[in-house]
Amino acid sequence: MALVRARATSSTLWKRLLFPSVANPSHRNLSSVAKESPHDAFRESMMNQMFSLDINSQIGSCMPLAAMRIGTIIHNIEMNPGQGGKLVRAAGTSAKLLKEPTSRYVLVRMPSGVQKLIDTRCRATIGTVSNPGHGAKKLRKAGQSRWLGRRPVVRGVAMNPVDHPHGGGEGRSKSGGSHGRGSLTPWGKPTKCGYKTGPLKRRK
Numbered sequence: 555m556a557l558v559r560a561r562a563t564s565s566t567l568w569k570r571l572l573f574p575s576v577a578n579p580s581h582r583n584l585s586s587v588a589k590e591s592p593h594d595a596f597r598e599s600m601m602n603q604m605f606s607l608d609i610n611s612q613i614g615s616c617m618p619l620a621a622m623r624i625g626t627i628i629h630n631i632e633m634n635p636g637q638g639g640k641l642v643r644a645a646g647t648s649a650k651l652l653k654e655p656t657s658r659y660v661l662v663r664m665p666s667g668v669q670k671l672i673d674t675r676c677r678a679t680i681g682t683v684s685n686p687g688h689g690a691k692k693l694r695k696a697g698q699s700r701w702l703g704r705r706p707v708v709r710g711v712a713m714n715p716v717d718h719p720h721g722g723g724e725g726r727s728k729s730g731g732s733h734g735r736g737s738l739t740p741w742g743k744p745t746k747c748g749y750k751t752g753p754l755k756r757r758k
Contacts, residue, residue, distance in 0.1 A: 613681040619662075620674035624654045629683050630661065632676035639679070641670075646686030649678075710740065 622628070629649045630639035642649045642665060652669065653661040659671040693699050696706075710720030711727070719738040737745045 561629055576603075614679065616677055616679045618675055618677050619651070619660045619672060620655045622651055622678075622680070626680060627682060628650045628678040628680055629665065631672060631678040633672070635673060635675040635677075639677075643683065645683055645688035648682040688710075710738075 557593060584594060616630075619631075621627075627650055629642040629648050631641040633640045644665075647665045649665065650663045651660060652663050655674045658674055660674050661669055662672050663669050666687055710718035713721035715722035718740050719735075719742055736747070743749065
């Protein structure tokens with residue numbers, strides 16, 4: 555009989571240590587009649603931890619700029635709400651919120667240093683883009699550049715006159731006459747002095 559009482563006492567103490575809220579009736583909710591199982595207690599503790607976590611500290615979370623706080627590092631930013639990420643998507647880049655998003659627009663500092671006003675309804679991803687050493691990577695040979703789809707670039711002065719306006723002549727010269735000639739595109743349009751090469755706009 556004494557052995558049975560000792561076992562019952564030890565099991566009660568063990569339950570109080572593991573589940574104090576279940577073992578102590580004063581801390582229980584009066585509306586719950588049935589006892590909570592260990593699985594329910596573990597699930598409740600995990601949910602409480604998730605609710606207490608700061609969402610801005612979760613790297614990779616995507617949310618509107620209005621839900622972020624000042625100083626948050628972000629990337630993959632939308633320009634218009636619902637358009638999809640357009641800004642700060644290159645390897646190793648990131649932007650920073652400079653002001654608290656209280657109004658309709660929030661001030662964001664881009665990787666180039668430019669400060670840009672973006673709609674607070676636009677979404678962005680918290681954190682920095684991976685692979686920061688992409689820009690420092692050196693190509694081992696010319697063929698590796700071709701693997702990336704980059705074709706060779708040939709200077710115009712190294713061509714013949716039939717191929718480029720800078721071609722021909724004796725030595726390294728792209729001039730045409732005694733007064734010289736400005737830089738031209740392969741199709742003969744000037745490349746300097748602000749020459750407009752696009753389509754003419756309709757003037758009112």
